[in-house]
Amino acid sequence: MIRIAAVGDLHYGDGSPDILRPSLQHLPDRADLLLLAGDLTRCGGPKEVQVLADQVRDLTVPVVAVLGNHDYHADQEDEVRRVLERAGVTVLEGGAVALDVDGVRVGIAGTKGFGGGFRGAHGSDFGEPEMKAFIGHTKMLSDRLEQALTALDADLRIALLHYSPIEATLEGERLELYPFLGSYLMAEAVDNAGADLVLHGHAHHGSEKGRTPAGIPVRNVAQPVIRHAYNVYTLDANRQVLPAAAGGIS
Amino acid sequence: MTEERADYLPEHIREKLIHDPRVSEQDLRVEVREHRVLLGGNVATPQLRQTITEVATEMLPGYEIVNETSVVPAAEPDGEEPVS
DSSP: OEEEEEEBOOOBOTTOOOSSHHHHTTHHHHOSEEEEESOOBSSOOHHHHHHHHHHHTTOSSOEEEEOOGGGGTTSOHHHHHHHHHHTTOEEOSSEEEEEEETTEEEEEEEEOOOOOBOTTSOOOSOSSHHHHHHHHHHHHHHHHHHHHHHHOOOSEEEEEESSBSSSGGGBTBOGGGHHHHBBHHHHHHHHHHOOSEEEEOOOTTSOSEEEOTTOOEEEEOBHHHHOSSOEEEEEOTTSOOOOGGGTOOO | OOHHHHHHHHHHHHHHHHHSTTTOOTTOEEEEETTEEEEESEESOHHHHHHHHHHHHHHSTTSEEEEOOEEOOOOOOSSOEEOO
């Protein structure tokens, strides 16, 4: 059984108190890896993310992260990424990593993802250049996610996102915001490639649990949703996983 | 203040709070009643909650700031969830 600790939307500010610190002491006893689902900072400042980097630096479990929209706000996302990487965090954007956890190969494909909406009401890359750029960005990131997941050689595969791939984990948010909270294109990518679990953040007023149309479990781990320092999900590496094309995972 | 300004004031306050680097919080609810500004939503820390009151007071002289935001708990989880 692989234990995955996950949280997103920690929103560290420069000099803000560390939310995770008291809980991190026990995390290695409770989980095999820690996944961070973006929005690690308030304004995307390298000093802000340094607070988090200092806390996870000495963790004895692997830490894998994606960035969120807040982490891009200061146009210093590359430096934010470097601060995390210097602390030993693997930061994914369109790529993947495979970790050996007690002999089980756990693969994580990650992307920030982006918005657009959901089936029946998704934006199109049609019309003004701004609209083409908006939806084009989501399409590009979703394509990369599918490629990264497909290429993963692992016993368990996890998609780590910031934006939501499904509507169910947005329940509680205002409907008008849905196009800015996620896109079905990421769910389609995950369903095409197959995965055991999808984690995302971003939707602070959403719900924790849902599934993709093919049945892959999705968890919204935004800290205001889970209302803990992190949640722990366990995955059984020995269970029979059906390919998505055969009707999904149950 | 014109009637139109009153209609849009809560959104202007919300935008200013999002763009103030001391706050940068996108999930605040803002309501204006006469000369009282009610702020709601979730915040990560007691410090941020206090900062929001200070920034709103500085931003809106002459208004009473009623900060009804809640600090989200962040203790360790009680258990774990098997996912399949």
